[in-house]
Amino acid sequence: MNGITVSKPLRLLDNDEMQRIHETSIQVLSKVGVVYEAEWALNILKEAGCEVDYKKQIAKIPEELVKDAINKSQRIIKLCGRNRKIRPYT
Amino acid sequence: MGEIEKYDLTLEGTKVYFAGGANAVKVIEYKDGDNFISRPATLDDLIKLTIITDALENIHCYLSPVYPQDVIQKGVDCVKCEIALNYTEKHFYHDAEGYEGALNQIKMASIVVGGEDKLRKRPIISLAPCITSPLVWSENALGVIKACAEKNVPAIISSEPILGATAPVTMAGLLVQQCAEVLSGLTLSHLINPGTPTLICTLPSVMDMHTASITLGSIETGVMCAASAQLFREFYGMPYVGVGAVSDSKIPDQQAGYEKALTALYGILGGVNLMHLASGMLEFLLGVSYEQLIIDNEILGMVLHGIKKLEINDETLAFDVIQKVGPRGQFLEQKHTIKYMRKQLYLSKISDKQSREIWEKKGAKNILTRAKEKAEEILKTHKIEPLDEDIKRMLRNIREAAQKG
Numbered sequence: 001m002n003g004i005t006v007s008k009p010l011r012l013l014d015n016d017e018m019q020r021i022h023e024t025s026i027q028v029l030s031k032v033g034v035v036y037e038a039e040w041a042l043n044i045l046k047e048a049g050c051e052v053d054y055k056k057q058i059a060k061i062p063e064e065l066v067k068d069a070i071n072k073s074q075r076i077i078k079l080c081g082r083n084r085k086i087r088p089y090t
Numbered sequence: 091m092g093e094i095e096k097y098d099l100t101l102e103g104t105k106v107y108f109a110g111g112a113n114a115v116k117v118i119e120y121k122d123g124d125n126f127i128s129r130p131a132t133l134d135d136l137i138k139l140t141i142i143t144d145a146l147e148n149i150h151c152y153l154s155p156v157y158p159q160d161v162i163q164k165g166v167d168c169v170k171c172e173i174a175l176n177y178t179e180k181h182f183y184h185d186a187e188g189y190e191g192a193l194n195q196i197k198m199a200s201i202v203v204g205g206e207d208k209l210r211k212r213p214i215i216s217l218a219p220c221i222t223s224p225l226v227w228s229e230n231a232l233g234v235i236k237a238c239a240e241k242n243v244p245a246i247i248s249s250e251p252i253l254g255a256t257a258p259v260t261m262a263g264l265l266v267q268q269c270a271e272v273l274s275g276l277t278l279s280h281l282i283n284p285g286t287p288t289l290i291c292t293l294p295s296v297m298d299m300h301t302a303s304i305t306l307g308s309i310e311t312g313v314m315c316a317a318s319a320q321l322f323r324e325f326y327g328m329p330y331v332g333v334g335a336v337s338d339s340k341i342p343d344q345q346a347g348y349e350k351a352l353t354a355l356y357g358i359l360g361g362v363n364l365m366h367l368a369s370g371m372l373e374f375l376l377g378v379s380y381e382q383l384i385i386d387n388e389i390l391g392m393v394l395h396g397i398k399k400l401e402i403n404d405e406t407l408a409f410d411v412i413q414k415v416g417p418r419g420q421f422l423e424q425k426h427t428i429k430y431m432r433k434q435l436y437l438s439k440i441s442d443k444q445s446r447e448i449w450e451k452k453g454a455k456n457i458l459t460r461a462k463e464k465a466e467e468i469l470k471t472h473k474i475e476p477l478d479e480d481i482k483r484m485l486r487n488i489r490e491a492a493q494k495g
Contacts, residue, residue, distance in 0.1 A: 003105035003150070007399040009361035011324075012317045018325045021262065025269035028225075034274040035226040038233070044281050059274075066273050069280040070326055077244060077289050077329050079151065079181040079364075080212040081097020082203065 026063050033060035095212075097180045099150055101289065101329035104361035106397070108335070108390050109151035109183060110143045111371035114378035115159060118341055120458050126341045128377065130159040135378075136173050139370065142383055142465055144178040145472040148390035149369050152180040155378050165492035171195040171215075172489045175202050176482065177474055183216045183246060183366070189233030192217050194492050196241050201484050202477065206241065216244035218291060221271045223249060223256035227278075235275060239282035246331055247275040248291040252304055253314075255297040261314055265321065268292045290322050291331035291366070295374075306367075306374050307337040307349030309356070316360025323361055332357050335368035335386055336375070342382040342458060346372055350386060354393050381461035388439050395436040406430070440464055 013021070035057050036042050045059040046052040052059045099107050117131045136156040143149055154170040161169055167187045174182040175198060182199070186192040199215040200206045209215075219234035221227050227235075238245035249271035251257030257264040272290045279288050294314040295306045315332035322330035334357035339345035357365055367375060368390060370383030411426040421427050440460045442449055449455075455463075476482070 003099060003101075003107045003363075004394050004397055005399075006104040006106060006359060006361050006397050009104045009320065009323075010316050010356075010359045011320055012313065012360070013320055018321055021265050021269060021321060022325060024266045025273065028266060028270040029274060032225065032270075034221075034270070036232060036278070037227060037229045040236075041227070041232045041278055044278065048281050061274060061277055065277055065281075069273065069277040070328075072280040072284045073276065073288055073326075073328050074285065075327050075329075076100060076102040077287055078213070079099045079101065079183070079216055079244060080214050081095055081099075081179050081181050082212070082214045 026066060029061040029066060030063060031060065033058040097150070099181060099364070101331075101363040104323065105363060106358050106361065106394075107150040107364050108148055108368045108394075109331075109364055109366035110149050110153045110369045111155045111367050111378055111383075112153035112375070113157040113185070114155060114371060114376060115157050116373075116377045117156075118372055118377045118379040118382075120342065120379065120381050120462055122459075128340070131156040131378065132160045133158040133169070133173075136170065137177055138469055139378065139380070139383065140173055140177040141472055141474065142380070142468050143369065144180060144474060145468045146369070146383070146387040148387045148394060150180065151364060151366070152178045152182050153366060154184060155370055155383075162493050164495055165191075165194075165489065167191045168194050168198065168489040168492040171198050172485050175199065175485060176477060179474070181214060181216070183218060185220070186217050186234045186237070188230040189237050191492070192234045192237035193241075194488055196237060196243050198485050198488055199243075201481055201488075210242045213242075213244050213287070216246050216287075216289070218246040218248050219275060220248040220250060221275060223251040223271060224267060225271060225274075227275065231275075232278070235279055236282060239279050239286045242283065242286055244287040244289060245275075245279055246289045246291045247272050247279065248293065248331075250293040250295065253294060253296045253310060254299065255304070257294075259297075261310060261317070264294055264314060265317060268294065268318070269321070288328075289331055289364075290326075290328055292318050293333045293367070294318070303338075304374060305338045306333065307339065307345070307353060309352060311336065312353040312356030315353075315357035315362050315365075319357065319360040319362045323363075329363040330361075331364045331366055332360075332362035333367050334358065334362065334365045335389060337372055338374055340373050340377070342372060342379045342385060342461075346382060347385070347389075351389050351393075354389060355396070358393050358397060380465040381458045384440060384461040384464045385457060388441060391439065392436055 050059040139155040219231040296308040335354035337346040337349040369386040
């Protein structure tokens with residue numbers, strides 16, 4: 001199915017405004033932190049270099065870790081439908 | 091079989107698609123005139139609305155429109171998954187009850203495509219772990235992130251902040267918080283499995299300061315989704331799932347019409363790659379209406395037609411035909427008109443464009459009556475080829491086990 005491409009999308013933010021939103025959200029992640037209500041998740045984050053408070057279940061995430069995740073994210077995501085005529089078991 | 095299947099979506103750049111509504115707990119039923127009733131949504135509604143969604147050409151991706159109130163609530167995610175797999179061929183994007191619920195649904199989807207390796211290549215399901223704003227990942231949502239990462243199933247990492255309630259009242263502040271929230275989920279996903287397919291989704295709503303109710307049909311929702319789309323596309327280079335064609339109206343009325351049209355058009359012009367909850371929903375996200383679903387398909391069709399790039403070339407500039415017709419002529423019978431009319435003009439499905447005389451002769455039906463008739467017609471005529479009996483049985487077994495748990 002071909003999606004339709006918006007040729008001239010609205011731009012509500014300037015480049016430096018996007019930069020400021022990003023920088024502020026990085027501050028939230030590294031200074032305020034996020035609650036993860038599962039010990040296994042806190043363990044993974046601690047192992048990766050986050051400052052973890054197990055009692056409060058808060059992980060403070062450093063910028064590099066967020067950047068890594070952004071870099072590892074795929075730019076194009078395909079979501080598939082299915083065709084019933086293709087029968088997996090025949 | 092071709093690699094590009096009928097319902098495949100490629101989320102990238104400023105390509106846009108629509109996804110259906112989700113998890114309404116009540117159905118707003120249109121009787122006649124100004125009469126509506128609101129009643130609990132049932133499994134029967136879920137099946138019917140799934141079949142109608144499968145038939146509507148402007149809804150490209152399926153979400154369970156209903157959270158059925160007449161089944162055991164335990165394992166209801168597997169009930170919805172089973173209905174989706176049985177009654178629609180469109181991509182199925184869903185919530186899940188924690189790690190186990192997510193694994194169950196992934197297993198069900200695997201059975202339908204013939205194995206987990208095939209599902210990795212052709213993901214027919216994606217799951218949506220959602221943070222609890224502000225800044226709390228519940229154990230359940232973390233379980234969904236984990237299951238998706240382990241099985242390479244697309245995780246739609248979601249944040250649903252409420253302007254002025256669970257997020258700052260400033261739109262900039264909300265953008266900051268939702269950004270931090272989705273990035274915190276994204277970070278965990280890629281620590282578990284680097285490169286696992288992830289999408290970002292936000293659903294910014296607004297606390298109405300007069301009534302303290304949570305609203306979605308506000309223009310701010312459109313603005314924030316357009317801004318988010320730009321931010322994720324341009325700054326982070328990631329596809330973005332947003333919300334639109336939503337309304338707070340309790341019935342499918344004029345308010346529903348303008349709120350839906352405005353939020354859909356605003357977000358899509360911003361380049362929201364997949365706009366979800368975009369069909370049938372009313373009353374924030376509590377209600378669904380069969381008639382509204384049909385009307386929304388028309389709104390979405392108009393939006394999609396309206397964003398197409400203007401085609402500028404010798405033939406479309408049409409000097410030859412203007413010269414041929416000349417002053418005082420008319421264009422209706424020109425080959426040029428016949429050649430281009432379908433492509434250039436949006437052909438309404440249920441909007442009334444007739445003269446008053448003809449409209450009156452055909453019964454002077456309002457939009458709700460026409461939409462109701464259309465929904466009934468689809469339910470009578472839309473055929474979905476059933477799954478093989480052995481596959482159906484396997485799905486049923488997983489669902490029954492999940493319900494007993």
